[in-house]
Amino acid sequence: MTRTISTPAYAANSPTMPLAPFTIERREPEANEVLMDVLFCGVCHSDLHQARDEWGAGIFPMVPGHEIVGKVTQVGSGVTNWKVGDTVGVGCLVGSCQHCEACDSGEEQFCKSSRGTYNSYEKDGKTPTYGGYSTRLTVDENFLVRIPASIPLDRAAPLLCAGITTYSPLRHFGVKAGDSVAIVGLGGLGHMGVKLAKAMGAKVTVLSHSPGKREDALRLGADDFVVTKDPDAFTQNADRFSFILDTVSAQHDYNAYLGLLKRDGTMVLVGAPPEPTPVGAFPLIMGRRRLAGSPIGGIRETQEMLDFCAEHGVASDIELIPIQQINEAYERMLKNDVRYRFVIDLASLASQ
Ligand code: NAP
Numbered sequence: 123m124t125r126t127i128s129t130p131a132y133a134a135n136s137p138t139m140p141l142a143p144f145t146i147e148r149r150e151p152e153a154n155e156v157l158m159d160v161l162f163c164g165v166c167h168s169d170l171h172q173a174r175d176e177w178g179a180g181i182f183p184m185v186p187g188h189e190i191v192g193k194v195t196q197v198g199s200g201v202t203n204w205k206v207g208d209t210v211g212v213g214c215l216v217g218s219c220q221h222c223e224a225c226d227s228g229e230e231q232f233c234k235s236s237r238g239t240y241n242s243y244e245k246d247g248k249t250p251t252y253g254g255y256s257t258r259l260t261v262d263e264n265f266l267v268r269i270p271a272s273i274p275l276d277r278a279a280p281l282l283c284a285g286i287t288t289y290s291p292l293r294h295f296g297v298k299a300g301d302s303v304a305i306v307g308l309g310g311l312g313h314m315g316v317k318l319a320k321a322m323g324a325k326v327t328v329l330s331h332s333p334g335k336r337e338d339a340l341r342l343g344a345d346d347f348v349v350t351k352d353p354d355a356f357t358q359n360a361d362r363f364s365f366i367l368d369t370v371s372a373q374h375d376y377n378a379y380l381g382l383l384k385r386d387g388t389m390v391l392v393g394a395p396p397e398p399t400p401v402g403a404f405p406l407i408m409g410r411r412r413l414a415g416s417p418i419g420g421i422r423e424t425q426e427m428l429d430f431c432a433e434h435g436v437a438s439d440i441e442l443i444p445i446q447q448i449n450e451a452y453e454r455m456l457k458n459d460v461r462y463r464f465v466i467d468l469a470s471l472a473s474q
């Protein structure tokens with residue numbers, strides 16, 4: 123029988139309860155698995171959506187966390203790519219079938235049996251997976267990525283979700299130097315979108331409902347900043363952008379933003395508000411515009427993104443917190459009071 127290691131964590135016991143200390147069991151690595159110490163874990167708005175069961179079908183108790191970096195402490199007998207001491211990252215996925223068309227093309231996020239880092243099930247289909255709000259993680263060797271030495275570890279953690287979720291659509295939809303790109307929402311994903319689009323050479327505009335973020339947006343690399351609450355914002359910027367990346371976590375009118383696209387422009391939703399929003403035909407028909415969505419990214423592309431970040435000096439702007447402040451961090455995230463990603467220092471849990 124596989125031995126397990128008792129591991130401290132923080133969990134939401136139910137959608138209406140604050141996160142609290144919780145103990146989980148991590149298994150010793152099987153042949154193709156790796157055991158790692160979690161050093162830092164980013165706090166994604168998806169953690170909050172799921173811990174409060176806003177998307178439905180949540181598995182409780184839930185240990186969130188899918189922006190994980192740390193060090194390998196043990197490897198299974200068949201592991202050749204990783205060794206003890208390696209600095210590694212884990213994002214939103216910890217497993218997939220490894221033989222379907224999606225897996226073969228390196229897009230495990232589309233595998234019908236991909237397994238989430240938390241709020242999902244292990245291979246046996248019944249043991250819940252638990253995420254990075256914990257001090258250890260056992261993971262399939264194919265779902266690790268290497269953190270380049272030049273990126274500070276705490277600032278690397280958010281790249282594992284916020285980074286790849288914004289990088290992947292920018293690449294997939296072919297954003298290139300000189301393109302006029304808008305990023306909607308300057309939060310965890312949005313600030314990474316600004317940095318990445320800028321590093322790809324685009325002309326970047328932030329569309330924000332928070333006037334107080336103007337200076338930050340420009341400091342992060344944006345060329346322009348538009349306050350979407352301004353009455354003229356949508357008429358003055360009509361037909362302006364070839365690509366819009368929408369990272370907003372709450373319900374808003376997509377039709378208004380579609381009107382900001384040039385002819386043949388594309389707007390991609392990565393923000394995932396729980397409520398559906400009607401989309402009219404006319405903003406799409408007039409201008410032959412496209413509306414698309416995009417989930418995270420594959421493992422190969424996540425490594426590519428990390429290497430791109432190392433090459434271009436890109437990392438997340440973070441506020442480091444002890445895990446004991448996680449509930450306050452969720453409340454602050456809801457008030458848009460985060461600059462621009464909370465990252466949990468797991469030393470605060472290990473030392474409890
Ligand atoms: P976040 O840090 O809370 O940022 C969300 C931003 O949305 C805020 O900073 C704010 O920007 C804007 N916003 C919030 N409420 C708004 C409102 N009522 N009206 C207009 N704008 C509002 O969240 P995040 O971690 O970046 O995540 C953003 C969304 O992406 C979440 O829904 C998350 O679940 C989703 N997500 C999706 C994927 C995927 O694979 N597609 C992956 C990760 C996360 P301003 O103040 O600048 O307006």
Ligand code: ZN
Pocket residue numbers: 166167168169188283284
């Ligand atoms: Zn996330």
